[in-house]
Amino acid sequence: MCFFLILGATECFLLAVMAYDRYVAIYNPLHYPLVMSHKICVRLVVGCWVIAIPFHVGQTCQIFSLPFCDSNQIHHFFCDIPPVLKLACGDIFVNEMMVYVFALLFVTVPFMLILGSYSRMISTILKLPSNTRRAKAFSTCSSHLIVVLLFYGSASITYLNSKSNQYEGTDKLLSLFYTILTPMFNAVIYSLRNKDVTEALRKFLLKLLTL
Template identity: 60%
Template sequence: MTEANLSLVKEFILLGFSDLPNLQGILFGIFLYIYINILIGNGLIIVIIKSDATLQTPMYFFLGNFAFLEICYTSVTIPRMLSDLWTKNTNISLLDCAVQLCFFLILAGSESFLLAMMAYDRYVAICKPLYYTLIMNHKICVQLVLSSWISGAPIMIGQTYQVFSLPFCDSNILDHIFCDLPPLMKLACEDTFWNEVIFHTVIVLFGFIPFLLIFYSYIRIFITIQKLPSVTGRSKAFSTCSSHLMVVMLFYGSGIISYLQSKTSYKKGIEKIISLFYIFITPLFNPLIYSFRNRDVIVAMKRLLSK
């Protein structure tokens, strides 16, 4: 019976913004403009960090990897969305949908862990400055980044396999802008209780635990900052953390609202709007936040442009 049910759905239809036919062209132009800016902004951060000798520190090593991660993260969903808007063909095969979901989950988990690593870097720099170069040596930084990239891959691949093992027999219309877990599980025609339990367990593991580590790091950081004798020292210490804090709030804020909203509070279309924040807004503002709030990056950018 399960095999028969699975054979009924060969592809999904992503509704996306098909309910706004008169705005398809405008949305394509807006999303394309934002995507190009994401690529340029994050790409420029990578080039600046790689080309400037003064930025060869653990903080900027993490920032460069974070910028590259943002490029990969957005490239999983936005090009497909742009193609759907341009061609008005929103059909996506089960395989393509599974691949998109798998890479999206892996990169989202990696981003969550990398944000935690960046918070740990700031914690060591401010709370243990005398041991900073010893603790955050290049080998440790590379290991932390690699663990952020690959640690969640097996679990996310398993999560994707589990979701696509469900029978989709009632409908193949996916009311979303890309293949995401919550709308996919709504299409399953069998009880998804245990799937949802595992899904929320993964959210706790890859979202809540890193967030707690970030929260704990910043509590210790703020306690240490308050003990600094000079106002200038406190201001400088806080400025090195404020950019990261803003990115954390954007990423986790939109993710928590999207993934943890109850079914009773769900409103049609709200998932699409919220998903735009963590697909477009956060990656777009990351280079702006780190560039305009970071004097070292601005100086390095001027040096690069002058060449």
């Protein structure tokens, strides 16, 4: 659970950093090599890990200090926080509040930063004089935006709806998106701007339609 939470929180911050990277590339392209230098990039990545690790080590310790009784089988396919908390026998109010607090810090805050970056990017793109330049600018951030929507959408619904027992099947399905499907599709999504990949995908779809 600890490693899962750390990796999930780190990905949230990395997606925010990537949004800032796209923002600088579009909003201030001439200063991009200076603003997003190798040294700055390393610091941003290390910062993502440094922020995530201590918080989630503490949260994991807090959850497993609870008393557990009866069944030790969770109704999930991995040790996520909501299904584990449902097995606890003691008062879990503080733990549930901590889930919302951490969801706010590690999901909502990075997502708001991403929205802020994209709002500035879109306003800048719309001011470009050429349709070709606008299309190129939109294609620069389209792959990142798809990943953000898949990851943040499914994770937000799961964690902000952690008390509900009615939609356990839906929670499991949504968990598949941010734990397996989104990382698995990352390589494909980020490669869509590659002309060779796009052409191969187009040929594959045409062949599929003619069968």
